[in-house]
Amino acid sequence: xxxxxxxxxxxxxxxxxxxxxxxxxxxxxxxxxxxxxxxxxxxxxxxxxxxxxxxxxxxxxxxxxxxxxxxxxxxxxxxxxxxxxxxxxxxxxxxxxxxxxxxxxxxxxxxxxxxxxxxxxxxxxxxxxxxxxxxxxxxxxxxxxxxxxxxxxxxxxxxxxxxxxxxxxxxxxxxxxxxxxxxxxxxxxxxxxxxxxxxxxxxxxxxxxxxxxxxxxxxxxxxxxxxxxxxxxxxxxxxxxxxxxxxxxxxxxxxxxxxxxxxxxxxxxxxxxxxxxxxxxxxxxxxxxxxxxxxxxxxxxxxxxxxxxxxxxxxxxxxxxxxxxxxxxxxxxxxxxxxxxxxxxxxxxxxxxxxxxxxxxxxxxxxxxxxxxxxxxxxxxxxxxxxxxxxxxxxxxxxxxxxxxx
Amino acid sequence: xxxxxxxxxxxxxxxxxxxxxxxxxxxxxxxxxxxxxxxxxxxxxxxxxxxxxxxxxxxxxxxxxxxxxxxxxxxxxxxxxxxxxxxxxxxxxxxxxxxxxxxx
Numbered sequence: 001x002x003x004x005x006x007x008x009x010x011x012x013x014x015x016x017x018x019x020x021x022x023x024x025x026x027x028x029x030x031x032x033x034x035x036x037x038x039x040x041x042x043x044x045x046x047x048x049x050x051x052x053x054x055x056x057x058x059x060x061x062x063x064x065x066x067x068x069x070x071x072x073x074x075x076x077x078x079x080x081x082x083x084x085x086x087x088x089x090x091x092x093x094x095x096x097x098x099x100x101x102x103x104x105x106x107x108x109x110x111x112x113x114x115x116x117x118x119x120x121x122x123x124x125x126x127x128x129x130x131x132x133x134x135x136x137x138x139x140x141x142x143x144x145x146x147x148x149x150x151x152x153x154x155x156x157x158x159x160x161x162x163x164x165x166x167x168x169x170x171x172x173x174x175x176x177x178x179x180x181x182x183x184x185x186x187x188x189x190x191x192x193x194x195x196x197x198x199x200x201x202x203x204x205x206x207x208x209x210x211x212x213x214x215x216x217x218x219x220x221x222x223x224x225x226x227x228x229x230x231x232x233x234x235x236x237x238x239x240x241x242x243x244x245x246x247x248x249x250x251x252x253x254x255x256x257x258x259x260x261x262x263x264x265x266x267x268x269x270x271x272x273x274x275x276x277x278x279x280x281x282x283x284x285x286x287x288x289x290x291x292x293x294x295x296x297x298x299x300x301x302x303x304x305x306x307x308x309x310x311x312x313x314x315x316x317x318x319x320x321x322x323x324x325x326x327x328x329x330x331x332x333x334x335x336x337x338x339x340x341x342x343x344x345x346x347x348x349x350x351x352x353x354x355x356x357x358x359x360x361x362x363x364x365x366x367x368x369x370x371x372x373x374x375x376x377x378x379x380x381x382x383x384x385x386x387x388x389x390x391x392x393x394x395x396x397x398x399x400x401x402x403x404x405x406x
Numbered sequence: 407x408x409x410x411x412x413x414x415x416x417x418x419x420x421x422x423x424x425x426x427x428x429x430x431x432x433x434x435x436x437x438x439x440x441x442x443x444x445x446x447x448x449x450x451x452x453x454x455x456x457x458x459x460x461x462x463x464x465x466x467x468x469x470x471x472x473x474x475x476x477x478x479x480x481x482x483x484x485x486x487x488x489x490x491x492x493x494x495x496x497x498x499x500x501x502x503x504x505x506x507x508x509x510x
Contacts, residue, residue, distance in 0.1 A: 329461075329472075329473055373462075
């Protein structure tokens, strides 16, 4: 009997990978190791429906509670991996145990960045990643209380929206000129800023939090421009970093995540990585990328499982995600970190449009605000890597489907 | 149980690759034209109650919900991709003299 397939990270990626191994007919031993106490769950509701108390936690589970036992998947929750030895083929756990593996999938994801801001550790200063983070934040959310949201990335924007929906007074602080500035750019970002302002967020841009002040708990936030923002609690969402420390000395190559090819293979045989932690080669874009999307977490977990079984197929999905804020449904498809042209289909001021982010005439990514159909229809255009005519993209009379290659 | 067929549209009104929604006795039902074959399912996604017709896209016999990407097989209502976990209800449908009728 060979050693088991081991999955580190009982997350959407890890849970999906374990389930996929069984779906694909693997009947060997599978061990799923996770740092959190819960079975794998999905994180999107933690800033939205679950945070607002509109959906129970059980709705977020990747598989029903009894699934793992029923499918002979051994689970070790509340357990961290502290080391990997890809020569000896062992994983070391924080319990001191060594687990041998035949094949290993690393799906440890990301952790929230903790910038060195004085007072960050004061009670009442929260961040959001886990169920317990969401539970702690929920206890603070009462109408009329005052919150400062630090960082208007996706987490900051969604938390600000949920807080407003529960009647919490919200001031947000972000160093950029607009929310999600690095992804959206100034013009599209300003649309989202206006959405938050219309819903009562006092949104401050181009300012930086210098410290959190208070006695037993946070009482105010001090910014670089000298603002003193009195608050009852604060939520910090200033980015993430991949969880890699336990790989130090393993020899597994890392650079902004674990480097993997389009089959989720690391630089060591029989060691795979997927999800937020995987800096993966994308065969459509011909470059490495690391993303933190729900759909990637799920689909790449499944792809890695198939690779572990020798059924590998290039993982070439066009990345896609959504963000719900108030009545705005934002969707993103593709991958971009810069652009030389933005083409807008629809009118920004109507808050229903899709923006195409182009480089050298090719669409790298699209962002839709309340325009799901056009986002979906743009995905084949992204995948084709064809040069497109910006005038056709902007022309609402032209169905995007007619521009796609056959 | 009494069921009957209710005529909701002419086949010519729903183009291939399109969905159209109809209120049939208080239920919002989507009719899909999957390249000439017609199918009827609930229009409301079981994930977050979005309308499959208003924001969804139809590709062959697969409808993708516009809000969060859940996919259903329009021929059966079966879930093909999460985040939806529950199927949408599927309704018997018949075409007579160019009219689409749904059994309810």
